[in-house]
Amino acid sequence: MRLPARRLLPVTAFTAASALLTGCFTGDGSASADADGKRVRVAMMQPPRSGLSPLSDDAFKLSRWSTAETLVKLDAEGDAKPALATAWQQSGRTWSFEIRDGVTFHDGTKLDAEAVVRSLTKAAGASPKPRILDGVELTVKAADADTVTVTTAAEDPLVPQRLSSPQLSILAAKAYTGKTVNPLGAGTGPFELTKVNGTSSATLDRYDAYWGGKAKAPGIDVRFVPDGTARAAALRSGEADIVEAVPVSQAALLDEELVTEVPMPRTNTLYLNTGKGVFKDASLRAAARAAVDAQSIVKGVYEGRADVAQGLLGPALPWAAGLRKPVTRAKAGDPAGRTVTIGTFTDRAELPEVAAALQQQLQKAGFTVKLDVREYANIESDALAGAFDAFILSRATVLDSGDPAAYLYSDFASDGSFNIAQLSDPSVDAALRTAGKTATGDARRRAVIAAEAAVLATDAAVPMLHERVIQGDAAGVVGAAHDPRERELVTAATYVK
Secondary structure, eight states: OOOOOOOOOOOHHHHHHHHHTTTTOSSTTTTOOOTTTTOOOEEEOOOOOSSOOOSSSHHHHHHHTTSOOOOOOEOOOOEEEEEEEEEEETTTTEEEEEOOTTBBOSSSOOOOOOHHHHHHHHHOOOOOOOGHHHGGGGEEEEEEETEEEESSSOHHHHHHHHHHGGOOOOOOOGSSSSSOOOOTTTOOEEEEEEEETTTTTEEEEEEOOTOOOOOSSSEEEEEEEEOOHHHOOOOOOOSSSSOOOOOOHHHHHHHGGEEEEEEEEEEEEEEEEEEEGGSHHHHHHHHHHEEEEEEHHHTTSSSSSSESSSSOOTTTSSHHHHHOOOOOOOOOOOOTHHHHHHEESSTTTTHHHHHHHHHHHHHHHTTTEHHHHHHETTTHHHHHOOSSSSEEEEEEESSSTOOOOHHHHHHHHHTTOOOOOOOOHHHHHHHHHHHHOOOOTTHHHHHHHHHHHHHHTTTSSSEEEEEEEEEEEETTTTOOOOTEEEEEEESSEEEEE
C-alpha cells in the first residue's frame, strides 16, 4: 500500500534531523561498494537492549539481518516450514526434527544435533525464559547426529511454531562461552555479524558458505537511530537504503514511491470492564460499542494509515476475514449520563489522542467520561486489577509462534494473565480451550475465529483499528522484505542497484 502524494519537509526540521545522521554511514568505508555491488545501509529504530543476545528481544534484530536462523520458519499463513530442520513429526508429547545437512556456522563449525540441543537447552533454562516458552517445559535431546527430539510436559501442537521464534535461534558453541550469549560470528545465515559498536552500529558481511546460496549484497551496515525524524531524513538524503519504522508524522513528507505500509498483527482495542461498574451491564457495553466511530479515529489520529477493525484479528492474518461470520450481540441500553473512567498510556503517542476522541464519542452517546492517562509502567497494574471502566490498549495479536490463540486466551479467558476486561464467560472459555487444543492448519484457524466470535459476542472488547508499520526503501533497493511479523528485513535476495 502506497502513501499519499509527497509533501516537502521543512528545511529547519530536515537540517536538524540530517545533523543527527551525519557520518552515520561514512568514516570507516563500510558503506562503500565492492566488486560484488553495494552494501545495504539500514537505519533501525531501537538500539540493542541486551547486547544482541538472542534470548532477549534483540533476537528480532538478528533475524531481520538474516544472520541467526531457527529450525523452523513461518509462511504468510503462520504455518511451519523447513529452515535448519528439514522435516518433523509428532508422537504424543515428543517431536522429532531432522537437522539440515551441509550447514555450517559462521566460525566454520558444523551444524549438528548437539549444536541444536545446546542452543535450545540454554534458551529453555534462561532466566527469564524467552516469552515463547512461558508456561512451557521442554527437554531437548539428540537422538543421533542428525535428529533432535523435543519433549514437552503436555501435548503441544504448536511446538514447530514455537521453534520459529528468533529467540530460539541456533548458534555455534562459541556464542555460549561467556556470561552472556554473544552472536558475533556464530550464526548460520547469509550474513555474518562481524562487528557491534555498542548501541550505535553493527556491521555484517556476506557469508559465502551459506547453505541457501550466496547473498546478493556484500554486506549490511546498520545504524541505530531512535529519532524518527532523523530516520526519515536519512532516507530523503540518501544516507540510508532501508529505514525501519517511519513515524506517521513523517510518512507524508517522503516521496510516495519510497514508502510502504505493512499491516501489523496489532489491534487498538477498547477493553470494557465486565466484572464491575457500569460495563458489567451488557446493554451498556453494547451502547459503548455502538458509540465508537473507528473510521474517524483512523482518519483523525492515524492520518488514514491504519485499517478499521472488523474483528480482533486484522489483515496481517490474511485468513481471518474469509472465515469470519456475523456475531449476535446484546442490544444497546441507555447510558443515562453514567460516569465511566477510561485509562490508557502515553508510551504510544497515538493512544492519548485516541482516548480524547473516544471521550467525545461516548459523551455524545450519553455517557459521562473521565480519562486517566499515565506512563505504561505506572498504569498496567491498575488496568489488570480492574481499576478502570474501560482501557485502551494497542495489543499484539500474535505472539512469537505466529498463532493468535495464546493472545486470545491471555486476554479473555477467566484465568487469562492479561484479562483487563475481567471477563469470566463459560462459552468463551470453552471456545478458547478448543482453539488451543486444535492441531495447526485450517481446523485451528476456524477454531480461533470461533473463539474470536465468542469474545466479540460479549462486547468485552471493542476492536477499533489495526496498525501498520511504515518502512522506507530507497529507489535502488531490490528485494527488501516487508514482514508484518518484523522477522525479516534484509534477506539473501536483497540488494542495492
